[in-house]
Each structure stands twice: as structure tokens, then as C-alpha cells.
Amino acid sequence: MKFNILIGGKAGQGIETASKILAKSLVKLGFYAFTYRDYGSFITGGHNFNVVSFSEKPIYSHDMIFDFAILLDVESYEIHKNEFKENCIIVSDSEIEDKRLVRIDSQEIIKKLNAKPLVKNSILLGSLFKILGLPLDTLIESIKSEITDEKNIGAAKEGFDRVQIKTKVSLPMKRGNKIFIDGTSAVGLGAIYYGLDMYFAYPMTPATPLLHFLSSVREKYGIKTIQLENEIAVVNASIGANYAGAISMVGTSGGGFDLMTEALSLQGMTEIPLVVYLAQRAGPSTGIPTYTMQADLMAALYNGHGDFPRVVIAPGDAKDAFYKTIEAFYLAYKYGVLSIILSDKHLAESYFTFDDFEEPKIKGNRFIIEDVKDFKTYEITKDFVPKRTVPELAMVKANSYEHDEFGFTTEDKEITKKMQEKRMMKFKVLEKEVKEKFEMARVFGKGENLIISFGSTKGAIIDSLDILKNFRFLQILYISPFPKEIVKKEIEKSKNTIIIENNASAQLGKVIMQNVGIELNEILKYDGRPFTSEEIIFNVRKLMSKK
Structure with missing residues (x-):
């Protein structure tokens, strides 16, 4: 009970x-x-x-x-x-x-x-x-x-x-050593496990608790936590640190992420790894700073000018947050891409209980090569996976202008075409590895009807399945690359499909339409508060009664 x-x-x-x-x-x-x-x-x-x-x-x-x-x-x-x-x-x-x-x-x-x-x-x-x-x-x-x-x-x-009354709640038969952890700490521990050296941030709710957490453990794990004057300085400092060989991350919320937009494009062109922790809050603009929303999905996918690949991962609870943060670092550093860990206030500040955490399969890796003879910063390799080294080992010319394989500025149309293709092709290789190695989506339950969602709505939906026994739940963990084959398969074998989101415009629904071409029934909430299982049960039943 x-x-x-x-x-x-x-x-x-x-x-x-x-x-x-x-x-x-x-x-x-x-x-x-x-x-x-x-x-x-x-x-x-x-x-x-x-x-x-x-x-x-x-x-x-x-x-x-x-x-x-x-x-x-x-x-x-x-x-x-x-x-x-x-x-x-x-x-x-x-x-x-x-x-x-x-x-x-x-x-x-x-x-x-x-x-x-x-x-x-x-x-x-x-x-x-x-x-x-x-x-x-x-x-x-x-x-x-x-x-x-x-x-x-x-x-x-x-x-x-001083109290005489007792209700006597029955104690569980099995106690054990359970893990009690919030979403913020899980992200921080995932970053530490991968090998985090530096965390850059400017305080902005609800991302600030990550700065507090990492600062509290910086001596234990040898981390530098650096608060700079604004988010523009934060993201550029992280790119600079990563250019020099560090493993770093930045954290922010919607307004701060907007300020980082130009630097996201800088990352796209320079191919220097960048990991961003984006903790969403109710917007637009200043919005409601201490309340939750899932309305920055499109910003995570598309902020920044020009074509360049990125990874967007949306964990649903603290356990997801730990493992998916490790994956975000791995992909950023192996492929020289932008990795965004998409959280929100509800996930960041809620506490969860788990029986255990398994040892992650991925180990920290800077992907720095030491054989740097005739090193080309932007060499077009056979598998399109970039080679990476650091300035102390070789001449590493990073360039925000279009460039050739050595990093020298160019406006040549043939070289421009090849470099654009190089950047996009490495994403196809990345996508293949993600499909083979990582969990892009997860299904709960066995009902003939389907609920689709992402991020922190996960918990309330899972709890509602005890009542909504004719439904199963598809949790989408990777937004980019998108698991379109899985999503299409689950929708096609379902009698009815409903998408549930904490925003006013069904942003995940638009992503599904773009990738799968199917329009879905929507249950949306956008008052700054997260869904509860009672609300989901009520709204699902209400929607189904109209069918």
C-alpha cells in the first residue's frame, strides 16, 4: 500500500x-x-x-x-x-x-x-x-x-x-541497503564516474543544485567547480578546457541555455567535445523559476545555427540520470559532438529509492591519441570518427570558420562540401553504435494500448499502470538520435496511442510526427507542476471514453 x-x-x-x-x-x-x-x-x-x-x-x-x-x-x-x-x-x-x-x-x-x-x-x-x-x-x-x-x-x-495514537504501518519483510538519491546527485555521480575534471556554471534554478553537489565533493574527487560571470563565459570556458584535454561539463536552465546558443554552433564547427546539463523549468523567459516543465525539448534539439550533429538524452529518474550521463560523456568525447542531458526541476530535485546500481559498462575515456605524426585536426577518417589529441602533443588547430583537414580556413566549395559531409556522416556512425550498445527506449507493461512520454513523467506513468492495466508505456530515452524504428513498431501494434507531456505544445509529439509520420492523442499539463498518477488515470480514462 x-x-x-x-x-x-x-x-x-x-x-x-x-x-x-x-x-x-x-x-x-x-x-x-x-x-x-x-x-x-x-x-x-x-x-x-x-x-x-x-x-x-x-x-x-x-x-x-x-x-x-x-x-x-x-x-x-x-x-x-x-x-x-x-x-x-x-x-x-x-x-x-x-x-x-x-x-x-x-x-x-x-x-x-x-x-x-x-x-x-x-x-x-x-x-x-x-x-x-x-x-x-x-x-x-x-x-x-x-x-x-x-x-x-x-x-x-x-x-x-507525547502521542498515544498508533496506526501501525507494517514493516517490510526485507530491508537491505537501498539507494536513496535525487536526480541532481545522480547526474553529478555519473559525471564523476566518467572522470569529470571541471564543472562550469552560472547559478540558475533548477540547475544550481548540481553546482552545489559537485562543490561539496570537489576535494574528495579532485574536481574543480567554477562559477563564472554569465552563461556565455561558462560554455566557452568549457570548450576551451576540453580543447586542452579536460573532461568538463556545463549546467544551466532555459534562459542560460539561450545565451549559450552561439557557442553550441562553435562546438559544431570545431568538433570539440561539449556536455551540457539542461535542467528545464517553467518558461518562457524568466517563467516560474522554481517549477517544472518539459518545454525546452525543441531548444535542446535545434538551438544553434547551421547543420551539425548533437546527442540529446532525456533520463526519467535518478537511476537513468546516472547511466545516461555516462553515455552522454562517452558519445561527446568519442565523436566530438554536443551532448545534452535533458532534465527538469521535478527530476533534479526529487528523491528516488532503488535496490541497487549495477557497475556501468562504460569507463571514462578522453579518446586522446598519442601517435600524432602529421596530425590533422579534422582528418576525414575511414569511419568518420574524429581523431583527437591535445596541444601539448601536437599542433591542434581548432577553427570556427570552415576549414580543411588541418584546420586552416577555407571557402573552397569542394572542401566545404566534404567537411559538411564529414560532420554529418559521423553522426550516422554514432547512431549505429547507440542502437547496438545503449538503451534508446524502454517498454513497461503489456497492455494493448500505448502511452508514450519522456523525462520525469516516467514515474507517474509507471505508477498509473497498476490501474491502467490495458496500457503499456514506451519511455523514450534518446531524443537524438531518435529510436524511430522502436517507436513506429510500438505504435503500429497498439490499439490506441496517447502521448503525455509536461508542456503546452506536445513537443515530443512533433518529434514523433517528424520521424514516424503519425499524429497522436495528447494529454498535456503546463501549470508548472508535474503529473501525478491520479491525474494520468483520470485523463486517460476521460480520453478513452470518447472513443
Whole structure:
């Protein structure tokens, strides 16, 4: 059974830390947990909330119908009161007129412990653990891992002891050591595994957490994290570092990615590897900085002038993010292309639970050759795969103008034609390797009807398949190169096909139309919030009822 817990309050009240402590505790007890984070563009005040969902079975999304709630203020009750189940248990120190309320006098406990106001979270977490019938020592262990103030331990004990009610949630039979990880950290660890030397960024939500994560581990892994004055400097610095032999990456969101556009074309012409982490948020323009959307797919595919190949990969959860980041680096460095890891706020800031991660099959490789006699930077090789070396070993002439094989500027029509063909042909070789070596798309379920989507919508769709048993789900992982044979095959053998996207224009649907020539039924959401499984079930049934 799946349970959903709301933690609501004002920005600055420690909601994120409280939800992480709660979820980590549940994972230690053997549950699968998923956390969703909802917050506005302010440092203090306003209304923020997190949802912690957990189950004995794997889950990949949250629901907005709550079994339990920790409310740090009255406003949270007023905003969410219609989302509480009839038997929901509400834990709060606020004066709320609701028979479901378990009120804890946190101020008395804070005064007794001579503690700071923020220990209220630990008090209420202790009370919730007692209500759930779960062991206090597990909660205390998680508190110790996240908070240094030891008075939080006493606060949790006080909260636990002050409650009599118990619901007794059954503990999983098998605990084990599960992996609890967010999408951002998974991308960072994938980059580190490949051999990341440098990360360049200018802060922009929701890409900024990757800068924070890599900065926090830079000494452990020997990484340099560099914040520059703007995104133009960021992307050009990365291209320069990679020219010199480094393995580097840049991170940004929509507006910053727009500023990088000219440099994407520079990469296309110079064929210097470039890896971009693009974490989407609600746009256009500044949009809603702290909310999610999947509306930058076309920008990822087409930003930049001129014809040049690129890789666009859209992981759907943290596990995908780890492995697909490694693949993005591999392809960028082997083929001298732009690789874009297309994420979004929902994927970046949500936490997922997995039983394990297998050892990646790919190892880090700079693809630098040392036999550099008569080296040609842009040699047209038999398989069109470029040769790469570094300036300390040979004269490496990189050129943003059209050039010959040595890198010297040319306007000769025959050479221009050959170099254009060289750049495009290497993508065909890349595409062949991707088809043979990597998972471009994945099918879940066995129904006769089909749902297609990409990115962070994956979790809610998978969870909805427990109810939508007559549907299966095709997750598209590679947007470029596009798995058109797989997509066409799955659509053609389906009775009905629906595409689900977090944008207003069905951008993946347009890509499918371009590659396969089939127009699909659409379910779109574009209010900045991710899909939940309830919404998908409702909308799929509504659409099917019209058939």
C-alpha cells in the first residue's frame, strides 16, 4: 500500500530537511520512498511543501491525496484541507479546528529543552513516527546524519512520547541497503564516474543544485567547480578546457541555455567535445523559476545555427540520470559532438529509492591519441570518427570558420562540401553504435494500448499502470538520435496511442510526427507542476471514453 505524507509550512522552516530525514528513515526501515518538493521564489515566508510517499513496493511518484500531514502553520491547512483523506491524521502545533488533528504543544517542549524554534520539526517527526508505529531509534539515526544540533534528538523523543495514537504501518519483510538519491546527485555521480575534471556554471534554478553537489565533493574527487560571470563565459570556458584535454561539463536552465546558443554552433564547427546539463523549468523567459516543465525539448534539439550533429538524452529518474550521463560523456568525447542531458526541476530535485546500481559498462575515456605524426585536426577518417589529441602533443588547430583537414580556413566549395559531409556522416556512425550498445527506449507493461512520454513523467506513468492495466508505456530515452524504428513498431501494434507531456505544445509529439509520420492523442499539463498518477488515470480514462 502506498502512503503519502504532506509536510507544509513557510520557507525557512526547514521543510526540506524534515522531509529528507523522514524519507531516509523510511528507506532504512525497508520502504521505498519518493519525495516531491514544491517551493516558491522566496527565501522566507510564503507557502512551501514537500510530499513524502512510501510503500513496501517500488514507487516512482507522489500523490496529492494525503494519509498523514505535518503542518508547521495554519496556512498549510487552509491550502491543503481538501487534499486530506477522510481518515488522514494531521500532526501540528497550530490551533486547527479539525477532528483529525493530533496537536502537539511544541512551544512547551522547546522551552523545556532550551532549544531553537527549528527543533519543532524534530518534535513533530517524533510524533508522526509514534503514530506510524515505527521505531524511534531509526528516526534518531537519520536526524544525526542531517542535523548537528543534538537537542533535536531530545525533541524527537519528546514528540514521540507525547502521542498515544498508533496506526501501525507494517514493516517490510526485507530491508537491505537501498539507494536513496535525487536526480541532481545522480547526474553529478555519473559525471564523476566518467572522470569529470571541471564543472562550469552560472547559478540558475533548477540547475544550481548540481553546482552545489559537485562543490561539496570537489576535494574528495579532485574536481574543480567554477562559477563564472554569465552563461556565455561558462560554455566557452568549457570548450576551451576540453580543447586542452579536460573532461568538463556545463549546467544551466532555459534562459542560460539561450545565451549559450552561439557557442553550441562553435562546438559544431570545431568538433570539440561539449556536455551540457539542461535542467528545464517553467518558461518562457524568466517563467516560474522554481517549477517544472518539459518545454525546452525543441531548444535542446535545434538551438544553434547551421547543420551539425548533437546527442540529446532525456533520463526519467535518478537511476537513468546516472547511466545516461555516462553515455552522454562517452558519445561527446568519442565523436566530438554536443551532448545534452535533458532534465527538469521535478527530476533534479526529487528523491528516488532503488535496490541497487549495477557497475556501468562504460569507463571514462578522453579518446586522446598519442601517435600524432602529421596530425590533422579534422582528418576525414575511414569511419568518420574524429581523431583527437591535445596541444601539448601536437599542433591542434581548432577553427570556427570552415576549414580543411588541418584546420586552416577555407571557402573552397569542394572542401566545404566534404567537411559538411564529414560532420554529418559521423553522426550516422554514432547512431549505429547507440542502437547496438545503449538503451534508446524502454517498454513497461503489456497492455494493448500505448502511452508514450519522456523525462520525469516516467514515474507517474509507471505508477498509473497498476490501474491502467490495458496500457503499456514506451519511455523514450534518446531524443537524438531518435529510436524511430522502436517507436513506429510500438505504435503500429497498439490499439490506441496517447502521448503525455509536461508542456503546452506536445513537443515530443512533433518529434514523433517528424520521424514516424503519425499524429497522436495528447494529454498535456503546463501549470508548472508535474503529473501525478491520479491525474494520468483520470485523463486517460476521460480520453478513452470518447472513443
